[in-house]
Amino acid sequence: MAHVSGGSAVEQLSPVHEALSDVIDSEAFVPRLLALLSNALVWRESMLLRGEFGLGTNDWRVLSALAVRPGITATDVSEFLVMNKAVVSKAVNVLMTRNLITSTDGPRGSRNLFLTPPGVEMHDQMLPISLAGEDILLSQLSPAEATQLRVLLGKLMAQIPRLADETT
């Protein structure tokens, strides 16, 4: 082991601490697994959508929201997708410019958003790409396992409010 110059250093933690912190970056630490999986999915989707359609993941998310909930407002999209208002605003701008969505004036200065026919076409082309991500990820799971995974993740989702509470 190299000589330590310019200050004291610790080359070995106590066994207890090492055992604990070993977990953090191991394959057993769920938060790390979730982060790596999510990052890989987003990265893939971003690459494919940008490359083939010149749209970002946020644009795609908004487009997909309007496919399911035609006529909702930007604020609704923001809540529905758990997405920042500014991000939605920019995505709406992009989609408007490319004539993929239109809007009608709603109450209180709001605007109801709709897909245009080209928007529907674009949506139909993007959707399979997005769905394929899940297919690839789950391809080694049996149907029963896939179901169980969703059940377990659902239970985890229920704990999100407790994570947020802790910071207050």
Added chain:
Amino acid sequence: MAHVSGGSAVEQLSPVHEALSDVIDSEAFVPRLLALLSNALVWRESMLLRGEFGLGTNDWRVLSALAVRPGITATDVSEFLVMNKAVVSKAVNVLMTRNLITSTDGPRGSRNLFLTPPGVEMHDQMLPISLAGEDILLSQLSPAEATQLRVLLGKLMAQIPRLADETT
């Protein structure tokens, strides 16, 4: 339903398309669940660590890597944590400035990184916060379920290379 002004719009997709795209933002779509869970965890950890110690999640990640692998280089940390080189470089800078880590000169102009005693102390204070995130998330799972979750996520992890391959 409001009148559509300034262009044609589509208020309703075909049943087939609607049924498909409905999945994307539903509780059954695994990529979305993973993203929401991961974001919530990172958000919580970021808030707590920044608030209590003035360090970001990247600083913490690097610190934890050095606790498990004392003496590794910045490049090693980058690979170990699947983290951008630039991010590691900045984190190392922060940690150096605060005397939480030291370095010794290694081969080829590399530097071996070590925790200092204050770094170990900081690590011991931060670790429980990080571990608590997982505890909260898994708190409604039985031990058997928790194990199964890790197994399933492990199978998903094995598919990450296939996600990356698709973009080439």
Added chain:
DNA sequence: GAAAACGTGTTTACTTATAAACAGCCTAGT
């Protein structure tokens, strides 16, 4: 009916992430 409060969406300033270019150093080959 004027003033305050609210809800809409946009803009701004700031932070963070990403990838490519870069400079320095060592090694290897000729």
Added chain:
DNA sequence: ACTAGGCTGTTTATAAGTAAACACGTTTTC
């Protein structure tokens, strides 16, 4: 020895995300 290439880690430029401030119009409230 001297050049070419391959490492290290840093810097830079660009893109993306975040939160607060903002402007505008519409309700309320007195």
